[in-house]
Amino acid sequence: MPDYGHDLLFGTFLTPTAADPQRVLALAQLTEDVGLDLVTIQDHPYQPAFLDTWTLLSVIAARTSRIHVAPNVANLPLRPPAVLARSAASLDALSGGRFELGLGAGAFGEAAVAMGAPKRTPGESVAALEEAIEIIRSIWRHDGGPVRIDGKHYRVWGAKPGPVTPHEIGIWLGAYKPRMLRVTGALADGWLPSSFYAGPEQLAGMNKIVDDAAAEAGRDPALVRRLYNIGGSFSGTGAEFLTGPAAVWAEQLAELTVIEGMSAYILASDDPDTIRRFAAEVVPAVRELVDQERAGGDGAWSMPEAPGTAFGVTPTPDDGDRLSAERVWNEDDRPAGPAPEAGRVYTAHEQASGRHLIDVHDHLRAELTELRGLIEQVAAGSLEAGAARSHINTMTMRQNNWTLGTYCESYCRVVTTHHTLEDRTLFPHLRRADSRLVPVIDRLEAEHVAIHGVLERVDQALVALVAGTAGIVELRKAVDLLTDALLSHLSYEERELVEPLARLGSH
Template identity: 65%
Template sequence: MADYGHELLFGTFLTPAADQAERVVALARLTDQAGLDLVTVQDHPYQARFLDTWTLLSVIAAVTSAVRVSPNVANLPLRPPAVLARSVATLDILSGGRVELGLGAGAFWDGIAALGGPRLTAAQGVDALEEGIEVIRAVWAAGGGAVRVDGHHHRVRGAHPGPAPAHDVGIWLGAYKKRMLGMAGRLADGWLPSHAYAGLDALPAMNAIIDEAALGAGRSPADVRRLYNIAGSFTGSGRDFLRGPANVWAEQLAELTLEQGMSAYILASDDPDDIRRFAAEVVPAVRELVEAERAGASTPAAAEPPRTAGEGTRAEPAASPAVVPPARTGDRHPALGVTPTPDDGIRLSDVRMWDENARPTGPAPDPARTYTPRERASGQHLIDVHDHLRQELAEVRRLVEEVTTGAMDPGVARSHINTMTMRQNNWTLGVYCESYCRVVTTHHTIEDRALFPRLRREDPRLTPVVDRLEEEHHAIHEVLEGIDRALVAFVAEPDGHKDLRAAVDLLTDTLLSHLSYEERELVEPLARLGLD
């Protein structure tokens, strides 16, 4: 089996618990804020303790901005295909093309029958699914002729097609048995099994059935994306699948992509810490390993061009912002091939939490030193994690803007902000890199020790820089506390919007300045000291 070359996707598989509805939506927002690609939800309409999946997905699409949504997988016996097709198309239009359709033949027939659905055999369920796919695609073909499907289980006689989805919605089948796998190869855009039911040992044979069916239908096996619902733990020795440190997860998932063709990994977890770690530590490492292998192990992969320090974060202020020349500019590490995000010098607040010109500088890099692809990845991973925080900063600014314009309750905004990585991070202890940058040291687990003490120990010349970074972590903590106080005060103070906007401007200045400084000083040492 081989890599099919699909773009990698990563997402979450959330439990739609009705008694924790707000938490489910918050986890979906966290998935979006963390930069993952998908939010998926199981669909068991006969479960009284679950929220309705399609209603929940609609709410999730409304409160997120980038993440795609999908049932995992839709229960076709209880969702008539013509109506389901229009529901999918409608949400895809309203969300700007962010809907995919995970689809299943159905199971738990007692529950289906209890809600008035048909009681089918397994073979009949497969037949009904094939007819349903035909109906769905015909309804999506807006502008075509009347929809006519005269199946044994699904009959549509002269329905007008439409509306068309905003993009080519993928139909991903949850399939395990031979007939369903063959249908995935012939008709589907993706195959969506769960590790619990399709273990690693079973994947090669299942993939082979899909490939053979695709070729028999005149398709390429690569026409069928391979997705995988996964679960695991970040504790353990790493000997078992997804039971160990983040770097073990990354290596195992990258191997699945390169050897079994799996290209989308959907984490079944309702734990926000697991979701954050998956996004911040596992995902960048999997991408790096797969990209490096695809590009050829002997050719160092080109570093992804970093975003500018203000991209997606700085709102246009009402008055001209101050411009503070950064203490140092320029790329100190041309030989590394990784460019730290520069400080653009724009300041929105008149308050200064520190003297930027007093920041110490670490040792100059050796211009003659060369770096391996893995070392380059170590440097780039710090930037990738920081980019996640920059995205969260943009989300903070958006939430505060909604509060000040009356579109959101301050308490709701506080709740959202408190789920973010930047708020959960223990800045006061100066261990940001311990908690969120483990992936930069691919071969060394630092679960039980902070990165900063290690940098001091392995290169004492970095001690002034590390001490300064820890001081700035304390200051950032105070700024974040200031935003929380401003949100509380906004309720009681008529003029509180000014203080609230001032607080978020100060956070913007301090966080972006700090992240640029940390990258400038630590990207090269992490590459030089963090491996082997």
């Protein structure tokens, strides 16, 4: 999908918790204070634990001066379209043109019916939404005559338009299924899905439905802004969507803009620190990446170049300490790759791949520390061996069988988020790019297999402990051997690959 060229917007998606109204207002004010563009509120009028969204948006608009406000998304069955249109126009007028209308066909049907909403099938709900959009736009017409729409679900006959809106309010539809996506393309100003229900990998197909429907209706698909409710964590390695450092968030969101055409990112969080960090670290980085790509891009996504600097990614050294008398391999016969070119400088983009490799390894080192802690809990009698085994089996290092394909899949997901994992793997690329690295790659692959074997020994020692056929001593020996092998291997891999990754790239 293309970059539709819309200006970037960033905002928050807040929970209207009735138990602490002042906190919700404070988060809305924070959204403005940190420089974001939009504050949105989920709309579930049947939820007694929530404040009424429309009332809350009115107070937020009154307490702020710059930021736009919107329901995310308004529940149509409980908000008749003619009244909804006048409410929207009024709030837009009172706020100085700062209101947008997120709108949905209605979810949680039984709860809405209990509040007096009509009972509709999914198909009827979509048809009612189409009628509602026509009514809303007719009420907003500045120079139109009386509104006369005799629909199957709504009848407005003789209502006068107004009040006048200071700006053209956008109608953003929360849509996921094909029929709703087609309505979005044909009628709406924006598409507003959530990453929790439509992951990044689904956007291309859904965008195509919107675009095709727009073209069929005689509209330019670029008229439909693409917004995205998102959530994530700043912890983790970046192996999953929006889980990792702010730089990972920035790369992934910038990619969605230039490849999938998304242009507004609305953070679902009620945590003030997360909101601050999103605004301070993610938003400016996304804007910079997208601006640079739009200024010099050729349609293919590539991270922008920064001025060249001396190589600044430092491989983690091997301290030489060993816990076990046993050795998994002979470290003295490890091959070395070519020496770095003297005086060579590397851009920030070139250094990023090596940095990501070290980030992945740091996650594995942290898991190793956690594993050793679990074993000590077993030794102290505070944790059952079976429970420890179950937990260990969920760790990344245990799920990763250390064969080339699986390792590269995990690694490449972190190093690059803009190429399909099936088509791109790290080691084959490095082999092709520089034949001098072949002995190093072969050795690393062999060590991956060996580490898998050591992990199996840890598991066998846990099984023996559970069965009572061996004690904690054997388990500690296996974990000590794993510690020696893993830490040694990670340091060797960083030493040999960080510079080639900068020089040759990861794909």
